[in-house]
Amino acid sequence: MFHNLWKNPAPSKVVAFAWKALLNRVPTKANLALRNVLGPEESTLCPMCNGAEESSIHLFLLCQLAYKVWYKLMWWLDSYFIIPPNLFVHWECWSGRVSNKSLLKGLRLIWLTTLWVLWKARNDKIFNGVNHEADEIVEEIKVLSWKWMLHRMNAPVCLFYEW
Numbered sequence: 001m002f003h004n005l006w007k008n009p010a011p012s013k014v015v016a017f018a019w020k021a022l023l024n025r026v027p028t029k030a031n032l033a034l035r036n037v038l039g040p041e042e043s044t045l046c047p048m049c050n051g052a053e054e055s056s057i058h059l060f061l062l063c064q065l066a067y068k069v070w071y072k073l074m075w076w077l078d079s080y081f082i083i084p085p086n087l088f089v090h091w092e093c094w095s096g097r098v099s100n101k102s103l104l105k106g107l108r109l110i111w112l113t114t115l116w117v118l119w120k121a122r123n124d125k126i127f128n129g130v131n132h133e134a135d136e137i138v139e140e141i142k143v144l145s146w147k148w149m150l151h152r153m154n155a156p157v158c159l160f161y162e163w
Contacts (some may be wrong), residue, residue, distance in 0.1 A: 005091075009105060010112040010148055017119065018112050021056050022087050026119070029054040047125045057086055059122060064120055068134035073141065074113060077107070106149060113145040 005022070008015055020026050029036075029044040030053050036045065046054040048065045060066055060085055078106050082088050095107045117140050121132040 014116045024056045072138045110145045117141050
């Protein structure tokens with residue numbers, strides 16, 4: 001599991017972040033409250049939807065915004081499955097049925113990019129009050145994963161529209 005994660009062409013800080021997310025070690029509001037970093041009067045609700053406690057599973061899979069982003073990415077890639085209950089299973093579902101190694105690396109790169117961009121959107125909401133729409137996040141994921149693919153994979157150069 002983690003072997004495939006660490007061999008990804010994403011920047012090391014993104015891979016390390018995804019590793020922490022898989023282990024539920026990112027500083028979500030639920031984790032901050034557990035460690036007594038949040039005051040008793042501070043909310044642990046997800047800043048993106050205010051619908052549930054912000055945990056790694058909620059923020060990256062179950063939040064309404066995250067769900068829309070994953071759905072739009074699946075539509076873009078013409079690959080559909082039900083969002084699983086945890087990040088480990090999601091990682092496996094996202095790339096488990098692909099036999100082409102280059103395609104597999106690309107899908108895993110998109111998965112890591114998605115976690116990274118969702119986290120950045122969450123932080124932008126908390127610290128800057130900026131609301132991001134799912135379409136905007138998906139476009140950022142497409143562009144960022146394409147750039148990382150061009151710079152870090154030994155793949156033939158492709159134009160953005162081919163990505």
